Amino acid sequence: MTITLVGLIIYFIFLFAFAIFSAFAVYHLFQFGYVGDLCRPVAIGYLVAAGAIILFTLILTLGSVV
Amino acid sequence: MQKMFPDQKEGEAVLVFLRRHWLTFFPSILIIFVLFLIPLVAFLAIRLAGLALGEFRPLVVLGFSSEILMGLAFFVASFIDYYLDVSIVTNQRIIDIEQKGLFNRSIAQQELARVQDVKTRKAGIFQTFFDYGDVFIQTAGEAPNFEFKSVPKPDEAAQKIMALHHDVLEKGYKELEEKLAEPSQEGAEEGLKEIPKI
Numbered sequence: 001m002t003i004t005l006v007g008l009i010i011y012f013i014f015l016f017a018f019a020i021f022s023a024f025a026v027y028h029l030f031q032f033g034y035v036g037d038l039c040r041p042v043a044i045g046y047l048v049a050a051g052a053i054i055l056f057t058l059i060l061t062l063g064s065v066v
Numbered sequence: 067m068q069k070m071f072p073d074q075k076e077g078e079a080v081l082v083f084l085r086r087h088w089l090t091f092f093p094s095i096l097i098i099f100v101l102f103l104i105p106l107v108a109f110l111a112i113r114l115a116g117l118a119l120g121e122f123r124p125l126v127v128l129g130f131s132s133e134i135l136m137g138l139a140f141f142v143a144s145f146i147d148y149y150l151d152v153s154i155v156t157n158q159r160i161i162d163i164e165q166k167g168l169f170n171r172s173i174a175q176q177e178l179a180r181v182q183d184v185k186t187r188k189a190g191i192f193q194t195f196f197d198y199g200d201v202f203i204q205t206a207g208e209a210p211n212f213e214f215k216s217v218p219k220p221d222e223a224a225q226k227i228m229a230l231h232h233d234v235l236e237k238g239y240k241e242l243e244e245k246l247a248e249p250s251q252e253g254a255e256e257g258l259k260e261i262p263k264i
Contacts, residue, residue, distance in 0.1 A: 004124040011128045018135055024168050025142045032150050032165070035070050039149065046142050050135060057131035061124040 008061065015054065022050060071154060071161070073173075082155035082226055084217040086148060087198035094144035101137030105130035143168065153201075153214040155227055157234070160203060162212050179238060180206045181231040186220040203227065 026043045033039025070080045109130065112119065119126055150165035161175045181203055188199035199220040203212035217223055 001121075003121055007125040007128045011132065014132050014135075018139060021139055021168075022142075025139070025146060028146050028150070028165075028168060029142075032171070034152070037149070042142070042145055042149075046138065050138055053131055053134055053138070057127060060127045064124050064127070 004061065004064075011057075011061075018050075022046070071152075073161075074156075075158065078156045078158050080154055080156050081230060082153075082223060084153040084214055084223060086151055086216040087196060087218045089192060089196055089198065090216045091144070091148045094141070094148070098137055098141045098144070101140065102134060105133055151215075153212075153217060155230060157230070160212055160227070162214065174210055174212065176205050176210070176212070178231055178234045181227065182206050184224040184227050184231075186224045188220065201227070 026047065029039040029043035070083070074080070112126075147165055147167060150163065150171075152161075152163045154161040154163070155178070157178070159175050159177050160181070161173065164172045164174075166172075183204040185202040185204070186199055187202070188194055188197075193199045193216075198216055198218045201212075201214040201217055201220045201223050203214070205211055214220075214223065
């Protein structure tokens with residue numbers, strides 16, 4: 001239980017850094033993209049994929065604890 | 067008219083829009099593929115070896131998740147670096163936008179009329195077979211020269227740029243001729259008026 005808690009704390013610190021990076025990355029894709037290019041689809045795909053991975057991870061991790 | 071890029075002027079038409087060849091993005095795709103593959107292979111290895119992870123299972127899940135998220139972040143960073151590097155030729159100017167990472171973006175531009183020479187270079191097996199390479203544009207005076215790196219069909223792009231440059235020059239000459247013609251006529255008429263009638 002303690003190991004999982006420590007792991008989760010480290011994971012959330014990582015997620016914080018990941019969120020900051022993602023915010024900058026998505027800002028770039030939305031700000032500097034051109035008309036009809038792949039920037040917006042990639043940004044949306046990235047956010048959906050990252051969200052799904054984080055959700056799946058938390059379900060698996062908390063599921064195994066509870 | 068819808069703008070193709072943020073700094074587009076009124077009446078400015080985009081005639082050449084170049085990005086690096088997709089093959090230059092391929093090494094990044096390969097690295098990303100490996101980054102995604104590592105957790106899957108590790109997971110399969112754990113399953114096949116029949117290892118009981120016990121209380122470490124959540125840690126392994128968190129580790130794999132972090133690794134996949136880092137792979138995803140690497141993909142986006144590489145994509146931005148590749149996709150936002152753009153070379154544009156309009157009916158008025160040449161624009162070279164270079165994106166390096168997230169926080170380094172440079173934009174160089176020059177009037178099309180100032181182009182002096184356009185060279186291309188294809189070096190190596192891949193550039194020769196997949197028809198991509200560099201286009202060097204030399205401009206007049208102290209103005210910076212341009213280098214469009216690893217663009218597809220560089221010879222075609224160079225020909226197009228030179229043709230556009232000639233068009234701009236011809237248009238400029240015609241406008242100049244018209245301007246020169248107008249005052250001389252006026253001047254001639256005025257001159258005739260000034261001649262005293264005998």
